Amino acid sequence: SQKIEQNSEALxxxxxxxxxxxxxYTNYSPAYLQWYRQDPGRGxxxxxLIRENEKEKRKERLKVTFDTTLKxxxxxxxxxxxxxxxxxxxxxxxxxYGQNFVFGPGTRLSVLP
Amino acid sequence: NAGVTQTxxxxxxxxxxxxxxxxxxxxNHNYMYWYRQDPGMGxxxxYYSVGAGITDKGEVPNGYNVxxxxxxDFPLRLxxxxxxxxxxxxxxxxxxxAEGTQYFGPGTRLLVL
Numbered sequence: 001s002q003k004i005e006q007n008s009e010a011l012x013x014x015x016x017x018x019x020x021x022x023x024x025y026t027n028y029s030p031a032y033l034q035w036y037r038q039d040p041g042r043g044x045x046x047x048x049l050i051r052e053n054e055k056e057k058r059k060e061r062l063k064v065t066f067d068t069t070l071k072x073x074x075x076x077x078x079x080x081x082x083x084x085x086x087x088x089x090x091x092x093x094x095x096x097y098g099q100n101f102v103f104g105p106g107t108r109l110s111v112l113p
Numbered sequence: 114n115a116g117v118t119q120t121x122x123x124x125x126x127x128x129x130x131x132x133x134x135x136x137x138x139x140x141n142h143n144y145m146y147w148y149r150q151d152p153g154m155g156x157x158x159x160y161y162s163v164g165a166g167i168t169d170k171g172e173v174p175n176g177y178n179v180x181x182x183x184x185x186d187f188p189l190r191l192x193x194x195x196x197x198x199x200x201x202x203x204x205x206x207x208x209x210x211a212e213g214t215q216y217f218g219p220g221t222r223l224l225v226l
């Protein structure tokens with residue numbers, strides 16, 4: 001069956017450290033993968049997109065990798081800050097027309113001062 | 114631009130009642146989506162639309178109906194509310210193209226008692 005998982009429900013790290021979040025999927029062949037941030041009581045906000053033929057993408061303190069052989073994406077936040085505390089969702093683009101997306105359950109990140 | 118707006122913010126329904134969740138976007142996006150999010154779960158796609166007059170089912174369409182008479186509006190109708198429909202509902206829109214990012218509304222929290 002098709003499944004998309006994120007490594008853990010919650011992750012606590014110390015301020016200044018690098019947070020690494022994992023997104024694993026089975027029985028999908030996504031053309032691209034997106035990461036979103038969601039704060040409590042609000043809708044998700046887009047952060048980064050990586051295509052199937054790209055290994056790595058960066059944006060400021062954020063880095064995403066995409067390994068289609070392992071069926072895994074890693075999302076890194078370097079020099080983490082308490083303001084980075086939120087839930088992070090990965091989403092697979094599961095058709096070439098961009099009509100359908102499948103979201104993971106999310107990882108709740110807490111950055112402790 | 115207001116982006117994606119949703120009304121109401123919160124609603125309590127009795128079992129068997131019906132209601133319409135409103136969604137409007139002012140970005141002239143072709144694609145619009147309705148998701149539901151249950152605690153600790155990812156977003157599940159209910160219905161989507163690729164343009165005015167065109168709608169299609171997502172992963173969890175049972176108990177819901179949609180219409181898309183204009184580019185801007187994409188209302189979601191619950192005909193006979195059930196406790197299983199207690200959830201937070203998010204509307205999203207995006208431009209045409211396989212990799213367009215989704216812009217989400219603030220959500221509607223629905224409680225069915």
